[in-house]
Amino acid sequence: MALNLREAVKRPERFTGGHRLCAGCGASVTVRAVLRALKPEDKAVIGAATGCLEVSSFLYPYTAWKDSFIHNAFENAGATISGVEAAYRVLKKKGKIDDTYKFIAFGGDGGTYDIGLQSLSGAMERGHDMVYVCYDNGAYMNTGIQRSSATPKYANTTTSPAGKVVPGKQQFRKDLTEVMAAHHIPYVAQTAPFGNFSDIHQKAEKAIYTEGPAFLNVFTPCPRGWRYDTPKLMEIVKLAIDTCYWPLYEVENGKWRLTYKPKKKLPIEDFLRPQGRFKHLFKPENQHLIEELQKEVDRRWEMLLEKCGE
Amino acid sequence: MKDNKKVTITTETTWKEITPGGIIYEAGNAHNYKTGEWRSMKPIWNSEKCKQCLLCFPVCPDSSILVEDGKIVGIDYDHCKGCGVCVEVCPFKVFDFVKED
Amino acid sequence: MAIRERLSGNEAVATAMKQINPDVVAAFPITPSTEVPQYFSQFVANGSVDTEFVAVESEHSAMSACVGASAAGARVMTATSANGLALMWEILYIAASSRLPIVMPVINRALSGPINIHNDHSDSMGARDSGWIQLYSEDNQEAYDNIIQAIRIAEHKDVRLPVMVCMDGFIVSHSVENIELLETEKVKEFVGEYDPGLDTLLNPEQPVAMGPLDLPPHYFEHKRQQAEAMKNAKKVILEIAKEFEALTGRKYGLFEEYKMEDAEVAIVVLNSTAGTAKEVVDELREKGVKAGLIKIRVFRPFPVEELRDALKHVKAVAVMDKADSFSAAGGPVFVETRAALYDAETKPVVISYIYGLGGRDVRTNDIMKVYNDLLEIVETGEVKSVYNYLGVRE
Numbered sequence: 193m194a195l196n197l198r199e200a201v202k203r204p205e206r207f208t209g210g211h212r213l214c215a216g217c218g219a220s221v222t223v224r225a226v227l228r229a230l231k232p233e234d235k236a237v238i239g240a241a242t243g244c245l246e247v248s249s250f251l252y253p254y255t256a257w258k259d260s261f262i263h264n265a266f267e268n269a270g271a272t273i274s275g276v277e278a279a280y281r282v283l284k285k286k287g288k289i290d291d292t293y294k295f296i297a298f299g300g301d302g303g304t305y306d307i308g309l310q311s312l313s314g315a316m317e318r319g320h321d322m323v324y325v326c327y328d329n330g331a332y333m334n335t336g337i338q339r340s341s342a343t344p345k346y347a348n349t350t351t352s353p354a355g356k357v358v359p360g361k362q363q364f365r366k367d368l369t370e371v372m373a374a375h376h377i378p379y380v381a382q383t384a385p386f387g388n389f390s391d392i393h394q395k396a397e398k399a400i401y402t403e404g405p406a407f408l409n410v411f412t413p414c415p416r417g418w419r420y421d422t423p424k425l426m427e428i429v430k431l432a433i434d435t436c437y438w439p440l441y442e443v444e445n446g447k448w449r450l451t452y453k454p455k456k457k458l459p460i461e462d463f464l465r466p467q468g469r470f471k472h473l474f475k476p477e478n479q480h481l482i483e484e485l486q487k488e489v490d491r492r493w494e495m496l497l498e499k500c501g502e
Numbered sequence: 503m504k505d506n507k508k509v510t511i512t513t514e515t516t517w518k519e520i521t522p523g524g525i526i527y528e529a530g531n532a533h534n535y536k537t538g539e540w541r542s543m544k545p546i547w548n549s550e551k552c553k554q555c556l557l558c559f560p561v562c563p564d565s566s567i568l569v570e571d572g573k574i575v576g577i578d579y580d581h582c583k584g585c586g587v588c589v590e591v592c593p594f595k596v597f598d599f600v601k602e603d
Numbered sequence: 604m605a606i607r608e609r610l611s612g613n614e615a616v617a618t619a620m621k622q623i624n625p626d627v628v629a630a631f632p633i634t635p636s637t638e639v640p641q642y643f644s645q646f647v648a649n650g651s652v653d654t655e656f657v658a659v660e661s662e663h664s665a666m667s668a669c670v671g672a673s674a675a676g677a678r679v680m681t682a683t684s685a686n687g688l689a690l691m692w693e694i695l696y697i698a699a700s701s702r703l704p705i706v707m708p709v710i711n712r713a714l715s716g717p718i719n720i721h722n723d724h725s726d727s728m729g730a731r732d733s734g735w736i737q738l739y740s741e742d743n744q745e746a747y748d749n750i751i752q753a754i755r756i757a758e759h760k761d762v763r764l765p766v767m768v769c770m771d772g773f774i775v776s777h778s779v780e781n782i783e784l785l786e787t788e789k790v791k792e793f794v795g796e797y798d799p800g801l802d803t804l805l806n807p808e809q810p811v812a813m814g815p816l817d818l819p820p821h822y823f824e825h826k827r828q829q830a831e832a833m834k835n836a837k838k839v840i841l842e843i844a845k846e847f848e849a850l851t852g853r854k855y856g857l858f859e860e861y862k863m864e865d866a867e868v869a870i871v872v873l874n875s876t877a878g879t880a881k882e883v884v885d886e887l888r889e890k891g892v893k894a895g896l897i898k899i900r901v902f903r904p905f906p907v908e909e910l911r912d913a914l915k916h917v918k919a920v921a922v923m924d925k926a927d928s929f930s931a932a933g934g935p936v937f938v939e940t941r942a943a944l945y946d947a948e949t950k951p952v953v954i955s956y957i958y959g960l961g962g963r964d965v966r967t968n969d970i971m972k973v974y975n976d977l978l979e980i981v982e983t984g985e986v987k988s989v990y991n992y993l994g995v996r997e
Binding site for chain 1: 511521524526528529530531532533534535536537540541555556557559560561562563564565566569572578580581582583584585586587589590591599
Binding site: 235237239246247250251252253255257258259260261262263264265267268270271272273274275276277278279280281282283285286288289290291293310311313314315317318 | 626653654659670674677679693697807811816
C-alpha cells in the first residue's frame with residue numbers, strides 16, 4: 193500500500209539521530225525508509241553485518257536502533273537473523289511470546305554480494321520469514337573504499353586504483369538482485385531512496401509483510417567513497433535511475449515488473465561525471481571506456497525490459 | 503515493569519558493573535549522543551517559505567527534520583551534521599545553508 | 604528406574620538432546636558428528652521434540668544461527684567436528700563474549716591438513732582459548748552425562764558461557780556400548796525450564812541491542828567480566844556434578860583420579876585413551892608398580908590448583924596430548940599441566956607425549972612404554988627426552 197509523506201511523518205522514528213555515520217550518508221536514509229514500512233504496532237528484530245552502518249549505529253554504550261538489534265559478524269547477518277527467526281517461531285509456538293515480530297537484516301555490498309553471500313543464500317533458500325536489505329554503496333567503505341563485486345567497472349577505489357596503466361576496477365559489477373531472483377523466493381526488489389520515497393516504501397512494505405524470505409537491493413550513495421558533493425545525494429540517486437544504471441524493479445512470485453521507467457534515458461556519462469571516482473574516465477584518451485560502460489548498461493537494460501515484458 | 507537494568511555506562515564503569523557482552527538495555531539511547539558539533543555548514547529552515555511538501559523529511563540521514571502534528575517545525579541541531587541534503591532537495595528553496603559560527 | 608540401553612556415542616548424544624528438547628538446533632553435517640543432526644532431524648520429523656531444526660549451509664552459519672537463536676532467548680544446541688569447528692572459529696568467540704549458553708557436542712577429529720577423518724584432539728584444542736567451557740568424555744556414558752550437565756552449567760547465572768562436550772570420533776561416536784539413560788522426565792526436571800531473563804532480543808519488556816562495536820574505553824572490562832564467568836564455572840561445574848551424582852550415582856569432578864593415592868608415576872590424558880590407560884595401570888598395579896592416571900574432564904576452565912594437588916606427590920608424570928600445538932615445546936595439555944605444577948613445593952618430572960594424531964591407534968603396549976619411560980626416570984633420575992612423539996615411525 194502506498195504511504196504518502198503526510199502519513200510517513202507520523203510514524204515513529206525507529207532509527208534515531210546520534211549515530212556516527214558520515215554527514216550525508218545514504219545508509220541511514222535507506223534504513224529509515226525501510227523501517228518506516230513497519231507497522232507501528234509491530235515489533236522488530238534488526239540485524240546488521242559488520243560495516244559502516246553497524247559500527248556507526250551501535251558503538252557501546254549507544255545504540256541508534258529503537259528495536260531489538262543484533263550484530264554478529266561481517267559475513268553472517270543472514271544466518272544470524274535466520275536463527276533469531278527460528279527462535280521466534282518455536283517460542284511463539286510454545287506460548288512464550290505474544291507479540292508479532294518482524295525480522296530484518298541489513299548488510300552493505302561487502303557483507304552481502306561478497307563475504308556474506310553464502311549465508312544470505314542459505315537463509316533465503318531455507319525460507320525464513322525475514323527480509324534481507326542490502327544497502328549497496330558499491331565498495332567496502334568501512335575499511336576505506338576497497339572494491340567489491342558491486343563496484344562499477346572503472347571506478348577508482350583503493351584496491352582498484354586508477355593508475356597510468358590500469359583505469360580503475362577491471363570488471364563489471366555482479367547483478368546480485370538477479371542472483372537473488374534466481375532463488376525463487378516470494379519477493380525480490382531493486383530500489384533506491386528516490387523522489388517521494390514511494391518506490392522504496394512500497395517495496396519495503398511488501399518485503400516485510402510478504403510471508404517468507406524477501407530481498408531488497410537498495411542503491412545507497414556514499415559521498416566520501418564516490419567523491420561527489422555531499423548535498424547532492426538525491427541527485428546522484430536520480431541520475432543512477434535515469435541512466436538505467438540502477439533500474440527499479442521487483443520480482444514478485446516470479447513475476448518481473450519494472451516499477452519505474454525513465455521518460456528519457458540519460459547517457460551514463462551523466463551519472464559518472466559528478467563522481468570523483470570516475471574522474472579519470474573523462475580524459476580524452478578514455479572516451480572509449482565510457483562507451484564500453486554505456487554498451488553494458490544498455491545491454492543489461494534491454495535484458496531487464498524483456499524480463500519485465502516491456 | 504521488572505528491573506529494566508537501566509545502567510549508565512561511563513569510562514569509570516568497572517568490569518563488575520558493565521553490561522554482560524556489551525548488551526544495551528536502552529534502545530535508541532544514541533539520541534543522547536550529540537553529533538551537531540560535527541557541523542561546518544548549517545541549514546536554516548524558513549518557516550514562512552515552507553510549503554510543507556515534506557520532501558526534506560525522509561532524506562535526512564540524521565532524523566533531524568523536526569515534525570509536529572504532521573508538519574515540519576524546524577531542525578534538530580543536536581544531531582544535524584550539516585550535510586545539506588535537505589537544502590538541495592527542497593523544491594522551494596526554503597533552506598539557507600550557512601557557515602556554522 | 605534408569606534405562607539400560609546399547610548406544611553409540613553419537614546416539615547417546617542425540618538421545619540426550621532429544622530428552623533436553625532444546626528450542627533450536629542449527630547444524631551442518633561433518634564426519635564423524637554427522638549422525639547427531641541426522642538422528643536429531645529424525646526426532647523432529649517424528650514429532651518427538653518441539654525443536655526448530657535449522658539445516659544450515661555451513662558450520663559458520665550453524666554457529667551464527669545458534670548465536671541469533673540464543674540471543675533471541677532460545678535454548679540452543681548444535682554439533683560438529685574438526686574442520687566444521689574450525690569454520691565456526693570466529694563465531695565461537697562471539698558466542699562466548701556475548702555470553703550465550705549454547706551447548707555443542709564436539710566429536711573430536713583431526714583437523715586438516717592433510718584431510719583426515721579420524722580421531723585426535725586438534726579440533727577442540729584449537730578452540731581452547733575461544734572462551735567456551737570444554738568438557739571431555741571417555742565413553743558414551745560420560746558424553747551423555749556431560750551433555751545433560753552442560754545445559755545447567757552454560758545457563759547458570761554466574762556463568763552464562765557456551766559449553767563444548769568433547770568425545771572421540773569413531774572410537775566413541777561410532778562404537779556401540781552399554782549405557783544407562785535417565786528417564787526423559789528426570790532429564791527435563793534436571794535441566795529445568797530455560798529462563799534467559801531480560802538479556803534477549805525477544806524479551807517482552809524492552810528491546811535490547813547485542814554485539815556492539817566496543818572500543819578501548821569498555822572492551823577490556825567486558826573481557827575481564829567474561830574471564831570471571833570462566834572462573835566461576837569451576838565451582839558451578841562441581842555443584843552441578845554433585846546434583847547429578849545424587850540423581851544418578853555417577854560421580855564427576857574436574858578430573859578423574861585413577862589409583863592416584865600412592866602413585867609414583869602417572870599419566871595425564873583426555874577422552875577414550877583413559878580407558879586403554881586404565882588397563883595398563885591395572886596391569887602395573889598387579890605387578891606392584893605404583894602407577895596412576897588422571898583423566899581431565901574439564902579442560903576449560905583449567906583446574907590448576909586441583910591438578911597441582913593431585914600430582915605434586917608423584918615422582919614422574921607423562922602428559923599425553925592427542926594434538927600438537929607446534930610450539931616445538933610439547934602439546935597444550937602438557938604445557939598447562941606443567942605450568943600448574945610450578946607452584947608446588949615438591950615437583951614431579953613432567954614430560955610430554957604427542958600421540959595418536961590422525962587416528963593412529965594407541966594400544967596398551969604403547970601406554971606401557973610411556974609408564975616404562977617414567978619408571979626409568981624415577982629409577983635413574985635422568986630425563987632423556989622431555990618432548991616425545993609416541994607411535995610415529997622414526
